[in-house]
Amino acid sequence: xxxxxxxxxxxxxxxxxxxITCSHNNIATNDYITWYQQFPSQGPRFIxxxxxxxxxxxxxxxxxxxxRKSSTLSLPRVSLSDxxxxxxxxxxxxxxxxxxxxxxxxxxSVSS
Amino acid sequence: DGGITQSPKYLFRKEGQNxxxxxxxxxNHDAMYxxxxxxxxxLRLIYYSQIVNDFQKGDIAEGYxxxxxxxxxxxLTVTSAQKNPTAFYLCASSRTHKSYEQYFGPGTRLTVT
Numbered sequence: 003x004x005x006x007x008x009x010x011x012x013x014x015x016x017x018x019x020x021x022i023t024c025s026h027n028n029i030a031t032n033d034y035i036t037w038y039q040q041f042p043s044q045g046p047r048f049i050x051x052x053x054x055x056x057x058x059x060x061x062x063x064x065x066x067x068x069x070r071k072s073s074t075l076s077l078p079r080v081s082l083s084d085x086x087x088x089x090x091x092x093x094x095x096x097x098x099x100x101x102x103x104x105x106x107x108x109x110x111s112v113s114s
Numbered sequence: 115d116g117g118i119t120q121s122p123k124y125l126f127r128k129e130g131q132n133x134x135x136x137x138x139x140x141x142n143h144d145a146m147y148x149x150x151x152x153x154x155x156x157l158r159l160i161y162y163s164q165i166v167n168d169f170q171k172g173d174i175a176e177g178y179x180x181x182x183x184x185x186x187x188x189x190l191t192v193t194s195a196q197k198n199p200t201a202f203y204l205c206a207s208s209r210t211h212k213s214y215e216q217y218f219g220p221g222t223r224l225t226v227t
Contacts, residue, residue, distance in 0.1 A: 044221065045206065045219055045220060046204075046216075046218055051215070093214075095213065101159050104149070104158075
């Protein structure tokens with residue numbers, strides 16, 4: 003399984019764009035990149051998933067460069083309610099059937 | 115409303131007692147999972163089930179047991195053999211074991227003294 007490295011914490015202010023980068027140097031050909039969000043005392047929630055280039059949904063964008071050794075989760079104009087832990091997961095569920103691995107994640111703190 | 119329910123939200127037990135945590139889903143998902151989360155840590159996989167009557171050990175299965183007799187239910191038993199059972203336990207499900215999107219329950223916070 004590819005190991006991921008994320009910053010332990012990040013701070014931001016309301017209205018700013020936040021970019022959280024995840025490093026996964028040993029990503030395998032069939033691995034997908036998935037991001038989850040977790041609020042205190044709740045279960046994680048799926049945000050976005052991608053394989054290459056850019057993926058966008060109503061919540062966030064995911065940027066993946068051509069070499070796929072890193073990925074960046076972009077949250078546009080954050081609000082106080084975006085304060086949470088964000089997890090980057092890399093794995094191949096389709097071919098290898100490996101389970102997703104949640105690391106310690108990045109704790110994002112948004113202030114007013 | 116479709117979703118995953120876990121009960122109870124808080125659970126207190128004495129050391130040496132077995133305790134069973136409930137997890138039910140009405141999403142018609144094939145796969146279900148149990149995770150453990152300790153303060154300031156990520157989630158660690160205890161057991162997962164790809165389909166009814168089948169389950170596999172995760173990274174930290176020692177001291178835990180599960181059953182999957184019904185598609186909707188995946189109870190977790192924390193046995194007295196688990197050395198540090200106090201933790202936040204999360205149950206999740208996904209459409210299939212190949213799905214990257216897992217749906218999580220609200221969790222059960224277990225305290226053993």
